[in-house]
Amino acid sequence: MKARVHVMLKDGVLDPQGEAVRHALGHMGFGGVEGVRQGKVIELDLSATDAASAEAEVKEMCEKLLANTVIEKYTIEIA
Amino acid sequence: MKARVHVMLKDGVLDPQGEAVRHALGHMGFGGVEGVRQGKVIELDLSATDAASAEAEVKEMCEKLLANTVIEKYTIEIA
Numbered sequence: 001m002k003a004r005v006h007v008m009l010k011d012g013v014l015d016p017q018g019e020a021v022r023h024a025l026g027h028m029g030f031g032g033v034e035g036v037r038q039g040k041v042i043e044l045d046l047s048a049t050d051a052a053s054a055e056a057e058v059k060e061m062c063e064k065l066l067a068n069t070v071i072e073k074y075t076i077e078i079a
Numbered sequence: 080m081k082a083r084v085h086v087m088l089k090d091g092v093l094d095p096q097g098e099a100v101r102h103a104l105g106h107m108g109f110g111g112v113e114g115v116r117q118g119k120v121i122e123l124d125l126s127a128t129d130a131a132s133a134e135a136e137v138k139e140m141c142e143k144l145l146a147n148t149v150i151e152k153y154t155i156e157i158a
Contacts, residue, residue, distance in 0.1 A: 006120055021121065021145070030140055035124035041085055042100065045114035061109055066100070 001046045003058045004077045007067045008039035042066055051078045080125045082137045083156040086146045087118035121145055130157045 009015050018036040025033045044061075048054035058076050067074040088094050097115040104112045123140075127133035137155050146153040 008120070008122070018121075024144055025140055028140075028143060030136065032126040032136065033123060033140075034126055035122075037122040039120045039122075041087070041118045041120040042097075043087070043114075043116040043118075044112060047111040047113055057109065057111065061104055061107075061112075064107060065103055 001048050001051070001054050002079045003044040003046055003054060004079065005042040005044065005058060005062060005066055005074055006039060006077075007042070007062070007072050007074045008037060010071055010073050013071045039072075040066075054078050080127050080130070080133050081158045082123040082125055082133060083158065084121040084123070084137060084141060084145055084153055085118060085156075086121065086141070086151050086153045087116060089150055089152050092150045118151075119145075133157050 015037050017038045021038060022033055022036040025036070044058065046054050046057070048057060055076055055078050062074045062076065063069060094116050097117045100117060101112055101115040104115070123137065125133050125136070127136060134155055134157050137157070141153045141155065142148060
């Protein structure tokens with residue numbers, strides 16, 4: 001079973017990396033970029049066969065390791 | 080208009096970061112993790128109003144800056 005986790009900074013938290021990308025794109029002539037937010041996507045191959053238990057396990061992984069829940073939010077997709 | 084870009088390492092390219100996450104999860108007791116691949120997700124706010132031109136522009140951004148196309152692949156979603 002595959003799980004895909006998106007980890008992004010919470011709204012309102014300054015994203016210096018996103019800002020750096022926005023400036024770089026501007027210097028390269030891409031004028032129409034109003035905002036850039038950058039985060040992580042993590043694809044997991046799980047031996048679990050049941051979607052519900054897989055989601056619960058991945059949620060626990062996010063809470064403990066994959067996301068810094070003080071400043072980051074995450075979403076989980078099970079496929 | 081919003082665009083979301085996923086940048087992942089190409090298949091076959093070693094992902095040391097993913098391996099590190101897999102080992103860490105294993106040490107934390109998450110035994111059922113067979114593989115981990117980590118990449119970037121970039122959310123762009125574009126002033127473009129036409130989806131086709133926005134996609135073409137984002138593709139050019141990926142080719143020039145957002146992805147290292149030698150070892151990375153990318154997907155673009157326009158919303």
